[in-house]
Every structure is written in structure tokens, then in C-alpha cells.
Amino acid sequence: MIFYGCDIPxxxxxxxxxxxxxxxxxxxATLGMTDVAQTRCGKIAAISFRPVGKRVAQGKPLxxxxxxxxxxxxxxxxxxxxxxxxxxxxxxxxxxxxxxxxTVGWLVKVRPLNWEAEHGHLVTGAEAVERYKERIKTLNVxxxxxxxxxxx
Amino acid sequence: MAPQIRLLYMEGVxxxxxxxxxxxxxxxxxxDTPNTIILVSPNAPxxxxxxxxxxxxxxxxxxxxxxxxxxxxxxxxxxxxxxxxGQLFTQWIFHKEDLPASLExxxxxxxxxxxxxYRELGIPAEYRxxxxxxxxxxxxxxTGAAQMGMAEVLVGSLMFTFDKKTxxxxxxxxxxxxxxxxxxxLEAYMTTMTEQLGFTPDRAMVKDLYLQKVSEAFGGAEIYxxxxxxxxxxxxxxxxxxxxxxxxxxxxGRLQQPALRIHQDVYxxxxxxxxxxxxxxxxxxxxxxxxxxxxxxxxxxLLPVFALGALEQSLRGLAATPETLKAKIEEAYYRLHxxxxxxxxxxFTTAIMNAxxxxxPA
Numbered sequence: 176m177i178f179y180g181c182d183i184p185x186x187x188x189x190x191x192x193x194x195x196x197x198x199x200x201x202x203x204a205t206l207g208m209t210d211v212a213q214t215r216c217g218k219i220a221a222i223s224f225r226p227v228g229k230r231v232a233q234g235k236p237l238x239x240x241x242x243x244x245x246x247x248x249x250x251x252x253x254x255x256x257x258x259x260x261x262x263x264x265x266x267x268x269x270x271x272x273x274x275x276x277x278t279v280g281w282l283v284k285v286r287p288l289n290w291e292a293e294h295g296h297l298v299t300g301a302e303a304v305e306r307y308k309e310r311i312k313t314l315n316v317x318x319x320x321x322x323x324x325x326x327x
Numbered sequence: 328m329a330p331q332i333r334l335l336y337m338e339g340v341x342x343x344x345x346x347x348x349x350x351x352x353x354x355x356x357x358x359d360t361p362n363t364i365i366l367v368s369p370n371a372p373x374x375x376x377x378x379x380x381x382x383x384x385x386x387x388x389x390x391x392x393x394x395x396x397x398x399x400x401x402x403x404x405x406x407x408x409x410x411x412x413g414q415l416f417t418q419w420i421f422h423k424e425d426l427p428a429s430l431e432x433x434x435x436x437x438x439x440x441x442x443x444x445y446r447e448l449g450i451p452a453e454y455r456x457x458x459x460x461x462x463x464x465x466x467x468x469x470t471g472a473a474q475m476g477m478a479e480v481l482v483g484s485l486m487f488t489f490d491k492k493t494x495x496x497x498x499x500x501x502x503x504x505x506x507x508x509x510x511x512x513l514e515a516y517m518t519t520m521t522e523q524l525g526f527t528p529d530r531a532m533v534k535d536l537y538l539q540k541v542s543e544a545f546g547g548a549e550i551y552x553x554x555x556x557x558x559x560x561x562x563x564x565x566x567x568x569x570x571x572x573x574x575x576x577x578x579x580g581r582l583q584q585p586a587l588r589i590h591q592d593v594y595x596x597x598x599x600x601x602x603x604x605x606x607x608x609x610x611x612x613x614x615x616x617x618x619x620x621x622x623x624x625x626x627x628x629l630l631p632v633f634a635l636g637a638l639e640q641s642l643r644g645l646a647a648t649p650e651t652l653k654a655k656i657e658e659a660y661y662r663l664h665x666x667x668x669x670x671x672x673x674x675f676t677t678a679i680m681n682a683x684x685x686x687x688p689a
Contacts, residue, residue: 215430220404221379221581241379241404241582244430244457247474314428 176304181318182210183307184277188297190252191306193234196277197297203258206237207281208249211311213273214318217242221269222249224260224283231255233293237283253293255285274320330425330545333361333553334538338530339412342373344563346399347570349418349482351563352555353475360478362425364541364550365418366534372411372490374398374497378473380407381580387499396497399570400578403471403482406588409497413488413519414468415534417441419481426479430472434458437481438470440540444485447536450523459591465518466590485537486519487527498587505597508610508622509587516589585685586613593619598681602627604669611647611682618645618652621679629667637663638675647683652676 176183183189188197194212198205208216221241231237236248237257260283264271272280287293298306311318337348345367352363374396376382382398385407391398396409419426419437427433438454445452445460445467455461458470460483470483495510521527542548555563569575586596589612597610605627612620621642629635638659645651656672659665 217430220584223379223578223581239378239402241377243404244434245472245474246378246402246404315432316429 178304178308179311179317181214181307181311181316182277183304185300185304187277187303188299189303189307190297191303191310192296193250193252195250195252197252203284203286204255205281205284206249206252208240208272208276209307210276210318210320211307211314211316213276213280213320214316215314216240216247217244219269219272222262222265222272222282224262225257227257227259229257230288231257231285233289237285249282251285252297253290254288256288257283258286259284330548331361332541332545332548332550333363334550335363335365335367335555336534336552337365337367338415339370340367342369342371342397342410343399343567343570345369345410345416346375346401347563347566348555349416349420349480350402350475350566351559352420353473353478353480354566355556355559355562356420356422356476356478358422358477360422361553362421363419363553364538365416365420366537367416367418368412368414369410370412372396372409372493374407374409376400376407377405377582378402379404379580379582380584381582382576383499384580385499385584387497390496394493398576400576402475403473403480404582405469405471406584407498409490409494411490413490414484414486415530416482416484417537420475420478421481422477423479426481431457433472433479433481434470436544437483440537440544441468441483441485443540443543444533444537445520445523447540448520448524448528448533450520455591457591461590462518462523465516467518467520467523469590485533487530487533488521489517489519491517500587501597502608502610504622504624505595505610508595508612508620511620512589512593512595512612516593596682596685598678598685599625600674600678600681602670602674602678604628604667604674607670607674607678609678609682611679613647613683616647618642618647618679618683621682623675623678627667627670629665629670631663631665634659634663634665638665642679647680649676649680652679 194209196209219242224238231251233254237251238249427436442452452462460467468484468486473480491513500506538550586594592615595612599608607625610622641659653676656675
């Protein structure tokens with residue numbers, strides 16, 4: 176679903192307030208910034224990841240992101256242990272999250288630690304789209320993707 | 328009822344505390360913490376580096392050590408900057424619901440009272456999106472934004488004076504010629520209240536004027552001078568310890584910044600290209616996509632001797648595209664009868680474009 180230029184794939188889980196998408200493969204969740212988040216953040220200049228093996232409480236940072244205009248956390252949607260980061264991918268192309276936020280621009284893979292108690296706020300499908308439509312209007316966001324000029 | 332904002336007024340604190348105070352108030356923020364503005368200035372000069380910078384690549388640590396300049400890494404982005412008591416830092420630590428949601432609107436809202444203060448003083452300042460303040464094409468301070476815990480943080484300054492000479496000294500640059508160009512560029516593209524007015528305005532008057540403009544921006548908010556809480560002070564002590572640890576200061580730099588941003592529209596970079604007839608070094612300043620200034624040097628031979636300066640001069644103002652540059656350089660070769668064994672106009676074009684391409688904004 177595209178709304179105001181923002182892509183909201185309906186097959187993903189979302190923590191709408193924290194602007195994080197979640198895709199499960201077995202018991203491992205891949206997490207990344209949504210199209211709304213990458214647009215609000217702007218062209219990413221640097222990311223520092225918390226180390227693999229680190230246990231992070233819900234809402235606490237899994238990584239710190241710096242763009243040309245902002246520094247802030249990429250927050251954990253639920254308590255989790257980091258099992259992989261995309262540090263290598265970002266070392267190759269730091270614009271991946273701006274150009275392909277839902278695929279190669281993933282940020283971390285985690286194992287949930289308190290899933291039963293902390294997943295009630297996550298939404299998917301039509302409900303996610305509706306929640307994002309509201310959020311996009313409230314934030315007055317029109318999404319756009321960066322072009323990687325170094326690849327042209 | 329008009330909203331209330333707490334003011335923490337902390338002139339003349341240590342360099343470390345001038346940085347850690349806004350981090351502490353940010354990280355200590357609770358749902359019932361008042362929105363807070365901190366006006367703070369350091370009692371001694373220091374260097375502040377951006378969150379993801381590599382201190383060893385960006386800062387001349389020998390110079391800083393020789394001149395007793397401490398260096399602190401902040402949790403706000405951007406580049407290394409020399410700071411002293413000539414700036415009054417204006418730090419906002421707010422709940423997110425009390426600021427505009429979009430970053431662009433948030434910067435505009437934060438910057439407006441600073442712009443209004445300057446204008447009231449007779450300085451024709453303007454907001455230059457996304458986060459600069461300009462006076463007739465010169466920058467009079469930048470701003471930054473960050474999220475710290477539940478707090479949204481905005482930082483900037485009221486620029487009474489700025490020591491451009493020391494600023495150029497504290498940066499680690501590839502050559503002394505580049506350092507000269509940094510200073511020259513700061514002179515050309517940065518300004519201060521003192522430069523604009525011809526005198527340094529009274530600090531207390533400027534502070535009161537700024538607070539009045541902030542109050543107006545929030546619809547007549549009451550700004551009351553408060554104290555920080557024991558929890559905030561304890562957090563500051565914790566952050567003091569982290570900010571002075573080598574682990575924090577020397578952490579791996581992740582920011583790729585081949586060019587030095589002078590302001591929103593002006594970048595400076597040095598690059599080289601090995602031509603058959605020798606190495607060509609270029610320092611190029613780019614302004615809004617055009618060559619603002621270029622200095623060419625190297626170990627190649629170019630005759631007549633005056634032609635290099637003339638060539639540099641002829642490139643100023645040109646659109647920074649390979650076609651435009653090459654055509655102009657070829658024209659100069661023809662007009663000035665330039666001879667440069669093993670170095671062609673295409674080689675100069677490549678060297679200049681290497682500098683230009685490194686200046687793509689992050």
C-alpha cells in the first residue's frame with residue numbers, strides 16, 4: 176500500500192509509534208526503519224550498532240542513527256537479544272536504508288526475550304495501513320527515496 | 328493558561344559541563360519534567376566533535392594538547408567545532424508533543440527566535456533551511472537536533488564572536504594550504520554579531536531579548552529561571568565520566584566526510600589526480616553547485632608560469648560539471664599558449680571533479 180508516497184508493505188509487522196518494521200523467520204525477527212522513518216530522518220550519514228549478543232530492553236536503542244539533520248535511536252520494539260547487524264552492508268552502501276528500507280536496508284536481527292508480554296502493540300495488514308495513514312497525516316510526511324548518485 | 332518553560336541559565340561553566348548539561352537534562356527527562364531551555368557558555372575554549380566523527384581523522388590533537396584545548400564528543404551530529412565564551416549556547420530539551428512533528432518545521436520553529444533576536448539588534452538574519460542561520464550569505468551559527476531518551480533536543484547558539492583562526496587550527500587537514508583555505512572560507516562565509524554590528528552587544532540584553540522572542544513563539548509562555556534536579560545533576564556526573572573516557576572519545580568513527588561543510592551551500596575539499604606528467608592537487612570550494620574558488624598545485628610543469636593563476640581565476644563561477652570545466656580549461660590553454668608536458672586539460676578536469684564529487688552533501 177502506498178499512501179502519500181509512503182510504502183507500507185502489508186505482510187510486515189509494525190511498531191507504528193516507534194516506526195519499526197518486523198519480519199519473522201522462525202524465532203528470529205529482522206527489524207528496520209519504515210519508509211516514514213527514513214523519510215523523516217533524511218539521508219543517513221552514519222549508523223552505530225549495539226554489539227551482537229547485547230540484550231536490549233523495549234524502547235531502548237539497538238543502534239544510533241545520524242543523518243544530516245538529526246541523531247537518534249533505532250528503538251527496540253520489544254525486549255530482545257541482537258543476533259546480527261547489517262553493519263557490513265552499511266559499510267558498503269550507507270544509503271541502503273534510504274533506498275531499500277524493507278529489503279537490503281534492514282538494520283538488525285534479534286531474538287525476542289519477552290514476546291508474550293510485549294507484542295500486543297504490533298500491527299499488520301489492513302490495520303497497519305490504517306494506523307500509518309493516520310500517522311502520515313499527523314506528521315505531515317510525504318515519503319521519498321534517495322537516489323544513490325554514486326551508482327549512476 | 329500559557330505554557331511554562333524552565334530556564335537553566337549557566338554562564339561560565341566548565342567546557343565539559345557546557346556539553347554534558349543538555350545531555351543530562353535530556354536523558355533524565357520524565358513525563359512530568361518541564362520543557363527546558365538551557366542558556367550556557369563555557370569558561371574556557373574547547374573542541375566539540377560530532378557523534379560519529381573519528382577524532383584522530385578530524386582533529387589536530389597535537390595542536391589541541393599544546394594549547395590546552397579539551398575535546399569532547401557530543402551526541403549530536405555534524406562536524407568538529409571550536410567553541411569558547413563568544414557563543415551563548417541555546418539548548419532546548421522538550422517533550423516531543425510540544426514541538427512540531429516534522430524535523431524541518433521543528434528547526435524553523437527553533438531558529439525563529441534566534442533570527443528575531445538578531446533582527447531586533449539590526450542584523451538582517453534569515454533562516455536558511457534546513458538548519459542554518461544566514462546574514463547576507465554568511466552563516467551566523469548552525470543548529471542540530473537529537474533524541475535523547477524521551478527528550479527531543481535542539482542545540483544552537485547566539486554568536487557574539489567566533490575565533491575563525493583557531494577553528495582553522497584545530498581541524499586536521501591534509502595540507503597547510505588547505506588550512507589557509509579553511510580560514511579564508513570561514514572569513515568569507517561566517518559572521519558574528521560583533522562583525523555585523525561593529526561592537527559586541529551586551530550579553531544580558533541579548534539573553535533577555537532572546538527569551539522574549541522564545542516566549543512569543545510559544546504564545547506568551549512563562550519562562551521561569553529554575554534549578555536542575557538532583558536526578559539531572561547525578562545524570563550529568565555520569566555523562567561527565569563517559570565523555571571524558573578514552574573509550575567514548577576515541578571510538579571508531581563512522582561518518583564519511585571527505586569535504587568540510589562551511590555552511591549549507593558551501594563546501595571545501597582537497598583531492599588529487601596522478602597524471603602522466605605529475606601529481607595534480609586541487610583544493611576546491613563549491614558554492615551552490617558552482618566553483619567558488621579553486622587552488623591547483625602539484626609537481627607537474629606548466630608554462631608560462633603565470634598561467635596557473637590565470638587558469639584558477641578563469642574557473643571561478645563555473646558550473647561544476649566536467650564538460651564546462653574542460654571547455655574552459657581548453658580555452659585557457661589556447662588563449663594563454665599553455666604547455667604542460669604529460670598533463671592535459673582532461674587531467675585538470677578529472678582532478679577538480681575528484682574534489683567536487685567528494686563534496687556531495689551527506
